[in-house]
Amino acid sequence: MADTLTDRSQKILEAIIEEYIATAQPVGSKALTRNQGIKLSPASVRNVMAELEDLGYLASPHTSAGRIPTEKGYRFYVDTLLRISDLDSQQKDQIEVQYQHHGLHMADMLREASRTLSSFSNYTGLVMAPRLKSTIFRHIEFVKLSSRLVLAVFVTQSGLVQNKLVEIDEDLTPRDLEQITNYLNQTMIGLSIQEVRARVVTEMAHEKALYDHLLRRAFALSSAALIDEISGDIIIEGTSHFLEQPEFADLKCMKRIVQTFEQKSILVDLLDRGLESQGVQVIIGSETEYSELSDCSLITAAYSGKRGALGTLGVIGPNRMPYSTIIPIVDYTANLISRLLDTDND
Amino acid sequence: MADTLTDRSQKILEAIIEEYIATAQPVGSKALTRNQGIKLSPASVRNVMAELEDLGYLASPHTSAGRIPTEKGYRFYVDTLLRISDLDSQQKDQIEVQYQHHGLHMADMLREASRTLSSFSNYTGLVMAPRLKSTIFRHIEFVKLSSRLVLAVFVTQSGLVQNKLVEIDEDLTPRDLEQITNYLNQTMIGLSIQEVRARVVTEMAHEKALYDHLLRRAFALSSAALIDEISGDIIIEGTSHFLEQPEFADLKCMKRIVQTFEQKSILVDLLDRGLESQGVQVIIGSETEYSELSDCSLITAAYSGKRGALGTLGVIGPNRMPYSTIIPIVDYTANLISRLLDTDND
DNA sequence: TTTTAGCACTCCCTGTAAACGAGTGCCAAA
DNA sequence: TTTGGCACTCGTTTACAGGGAGTGCTAAAA
Numbered sequence A, B: 001m002a003d004t005l006t007d008r009s010q011k012i013l014e015a016i017i018e019e020y021i022a023t024a025q026p027v028g029s030k031a032l033t034r035n036q037g038i039k040l041s042p043a044s045v046r047n048v049m050a051e052l053e054d055l056g057y058l059a060s061p062h063t064s065a066g067r068i069p070t071e072k073g074y075r076f077y078v079d080t081l082l083r084i085s086d087l088d089s090q091q092k093d094q095i096e097v098q099y100q101h102h103g104l105h106m107a108d109m110l111r112e113a114s115r116t117l118s119s120f121s122n123y124t125g126l127v128m129a130p131r132l133k134s135t136i137f138r139h140i141e142f143v144k145l146s147s148r149l150v151l152a153v154f155v156t157q158s159g160l161v162q163n164k165l166v167e168i169d170e171d172l173t174p175r176d177l178e179q180i181t182n183y184l185n186q187t188m189i190g191l192s193i194q195e196v197r198a199r200v201v202t203e204m205a206h207e208k209a210l211y212d213h214l215l216r217r218a219f220a221l222s223s224a225a226l227i228d229e230i231s232g233d234i235i236i237e238g239t240s241h242f243l244e245q246p247e248f249a250d251l252k253c254m255k256r257i258v259q260t261f262e263q264k265s266i267l268v269d270l271l272d273r274g275l276e277s278q279g280v281q282v283i284i285g286s287e288t289e290y291s292e293l294s295d296c297s298l299i300t301a302a303y304s305g306k307r308g309a310l311g312t313l314g315v316i317g318p319n320r321m322p323y324s325t326i327i328p329i330v331d332y333t334a335n336l337i338s339r340l341l342d343t344d345n346d
Numbered sequence C: 001t002t003t004t005a006g007c008a009c010t011c012c013c014t015g016t017a018a019a020c021g022a023g024t025g026c027c028a029a030a
Numbered sequence D: 001t002t003t004g005g006c007a008c009t010c011g012t013t014t015a016c017a018g019g020g021a022g023t024g025c026t027a028a029a030a
Helices: A007-023 A029-035 A042-055 A071-081 A089-097 A106-121 A174-188 A193-206 A213-226 A239-244 A251-263 A265-273 A323-344 B007-023 B029-035 B042-054 B071-081 B089-097 B106-121 B174-188 B193-206 B213-226 B239-244 B251-263 B265-273 B323-344
Strands: A124-128 A137-146 A149-156 A161-167 A234-237 A280-284 A296-305 A308-318 B124-128 B137-146 B149-156 B161-167 B234-237 B280-284 B296-305 B308-318
Touching (some): A007 A029, A007 A042, A007 A071, A029 A042, A089 A106, A089 A323, A106 A124, A106 A234, A106 A308, A106 A323, A124 A265, A137 A213, A137 B137, A149 A213, A149 B137, A149 B149, A149 B161, A161 A213, A161 B149, A161 B161, A174 A213, A234 A265, A239 B251, A251 A265, A251 B239, A265 A296, A265 A308, A296 A323, A308 A323, B007 B029, B007 B042, B007 B071, B029 B042, B071 B280, B089 B106, B089 B323, B106 B124, B106 B234, B106 B308, B124 B239, B124 B265, B137 B174, B149 B213, B161 B213, B174 B213, B193 B213, B251 B265, B265 B308, B296 B323
Antiparallel strands (some): A124 A234, A124 A308, A137 A149, A149 A161, A280 A296, A296 A308, B124 B308, B137 B149, B280 B296, B296 B308
């Protein structure tokens, strides 16, 4: 089949998709010639529509309804038809002002990001918090809570604070802890947590019969402290926007989606996919590879700190989303968060 | 009006409420005599029902439907008709086993509590994390991040770790910080955060021209660190259970409730109310005093640490909830959490 | 005096049928 | 190649009748 669409076909496809995005109703040939700037008769449009249906870009729910875009249609629209404009500076300001009160706390900032994404897009906002392992070590502190319990507090370059309780076998004096702290802080600064962990492991293996008692304990302690990373936490805001979408009026289907959100692991996986990519990613329907989300699309972008990607954020909604307005919002927010993380903590 | 119900009236009211809880359908006189253990004819039941309606315990949606309980009906049921049985030990074990993997982390434990409440009740689980101010100071640590930025880490008696970034005016050497830390840890241990804060404030006022430079800075720093407490965080799990309730099939109404959940402040207020009380509290419908939740009921209980109440947890659902099975679950969970918090960190 | 049976009445729900409308596909004419 | 016309399809709406569940009232039975 000739998969190259004529200019005219593309124009009509675009008009159909945009009309459908706006109205959520199957769009017919007549409606198209009326509302959109199509200068053809309904009959001509019908011919093109039939052709587009044959090619798989459109589908008809039943004989006498209009056409709705298929996933392939949306994909083509996003890939080649969509012209993405920048946000105007007024909107940028409106978004940016949301972060003014959250000067220093990373967790608050990410929550605000999710909330802002949701309220500016009118869909559901998603933010995946940085994985511990991908962040840069800045500082570690041990606080002795009882004879067998030590609290380890890491601070990462980007200002994320993470703590973990560690059980220890032998009693350590505050003096021991202080020395261990100093040693680790001097040797590990600037490495990623992943690198720190690797280094601890190799050093422990190499110097099995480590002569320096203190060092051995330092490694044992930090190894225990780093052992299981926090699974990337995900911040979801604005689930209620899903309830506004006519395509999810069916409670069964709605419930499946909300349950998927509650479970989080699927969303973590989807957001993870965008972590290594540049710019905005769009995942449409079954491209998610989860049947629960086969009617949902995600628009995601990675945000990054000084040294590479930290996490991903985005918006999830029905396939029928106004991509042209949401993509810039996601893009701008990701850049804004990256910028704020860079400047805040130095 | 004679507000004392005869034994028979009470029995019938109870049967109606339980039938309605089970079926979500208005219950008629015939259905009652069929299914429940009522040995009267439908006509007699009807007389009693009419009386109960006059007294405000029942209502009829329309002429030829059965009766449904009013809030007053539920309240009477909960206050005087309900016999609460203990959980059997099998159920207790099932609940308890959920916490085995979460030995040490308080945050994880609370999240698990919310999840368990939800899955065992089939409604939505709520847990309000301890307010910082009501917890007991155990340890404070300052970590210098840059010349103007200090990270303050508190540990509370119950193992809650809270951190806050503080901007400082003058540069402090690590040695200064260490001294300040030591001073605060020695003087403040065992006080509640609220008391610590009060103490810092009075000392700062009293010794305005504080001769000891170090002390002054210690107070300034801890004052800044304690200044605005974390607003009680609330953990909501199982919102999707709301989608199963026939009374919320209306999307409008559903959306209003989900939005209320997202906003959280209302739930915080409601959970706060149960903080000072002993045992299980039930808030029914408009008793919440929020119109958004006029069709919802909460079952809450406070959990506590060594020294008094820390937070509240519970379940929220429609007015039509199986109180007799959920109250023991909430009660047991609150006690379990209290116990775990007590034993874990000593 | 209390309980029950009978009966007329109300109101919702369901199913059917008809009318309607939006849209399609195809064919022939422009 | 485009357009107008036309028959056809199919979902949606409206109207209406019938059935069912439940009520309130009254009079008879216990």
